[in-house]
Amino acid sequence: MHGGEAFKTSSIINEEVISIIESCIPFAPLHNPANLIGIRVAMEVAPNLPQVAVFDTAFHQTIPKEAYLYAVPIEWYRSFAVRRYGFHGTSHQYVVQKAAEELGLDIKESAFISAHLGNGASATAVLNGRSVDTTMGFTPLEGLVMGTRSGDIDPGLPPYIAQSLGISPDEVVDLLNKKSGLLGLSELSNDMRELTIAANSGHVGSKLAIDVFVHRLAKAIGALAISLPKIDALIFTGGIGENSALVREKVIGKLGAFGFQLDHKANDHAVGGIGGIITDRDSPVAIVVNTNEEAMIVKQTLEVLNKDTK
Ligand code: AMP
DSSP states (O other), rough: OOOTTTTTSOOOOHHHHHHHHHHHHGOTTTTTTHHHHHHHHHHHHHHHSSOEEOOOOOOGGGOOOOOOOSSOHHHHHHHHHSSSOOOOOHHHHHHHHHHHHHTTGGGOOOOEEEEESSSSEEEEEETEEEEEEEEEETTTTTSSOOOOOOSSOOOTTTHHHHHHTTHHHHHHHHHHHHHHHHHHHSOOOOHHHHHHHHHHHOOOHHHHHHHHHHHHHHHHHHHHHHTTTOOOEEEEEHHHHOOOOHHHHHHHHHGGGGGGBHHHHHHHOOTOOOOOOBTTTTTTEEEEEEHHHHHHHOOOOOOOOHHHOO
């Protein structure tokens, strides 16, 4: 759910919270209305049951201004809340906590880059447990190459394509959301498993799609590093991050400037929920962590409910 700038943490749901979620509908026209239907129905069915709203944006509310503002007229921010919000907050927060635990680090003195690579994909720099920069922006279309989403493009492209194809700006955005990314590049599939198999048997488009995905991810990791004084670990998660040894190998291969060196055996082993450290002993750490957004939602819900009853 999109909480705009209003929600910095999860919140117990009341009429005021509902009206703020409603005010965020323009930012998340697919998600917030559907969530509101669920909230209303649950209220009707179980009026005395407390409900808690957990926002995918809340974790990123600690990002500083220089990272969340676009270099557009500041009036757009003041009047229309145009800024970078970031998403996948529950997943990034969960895997960072988990990685800190697994590596025996104090989260309050830690620095991570977390790469959530699923059908949607984003990477986040997390300093001392707080998000300080992320790749997704005003909408989840910005940033990395995804299954069917383009990620970053030149803003001059949409009007050019609209004119070239004779379609409306909304139709261009639809193509950038649904027909781009891995699917658009490969002309085959948005599914990394399928692309890996096809690339191995010589399908040129699939190899190209994987290469662009990897290049842009490695570039984003490099960019996120400037928000951190050190990198305790690079975390891979999400369906691709947890399972694609190939993507991880290619990404780590591009991060030599940071000193990363892959442990090939550990990397090949860390699939299908196994996880673990995938880098050599004298390399900065890269670790595979299985995300569990549901567990994070439950944890935050209990925290909010316990606070409310104290
Ligand atoms: P998610 O949205 O987190 O469920 O992730 C979906 C993505 O993970 C899809 O692109 C899948 O192809 C990819 N994925 C799942 N399992 C594997 C695998 N064994 N190898 C490569 N990619 C995988």
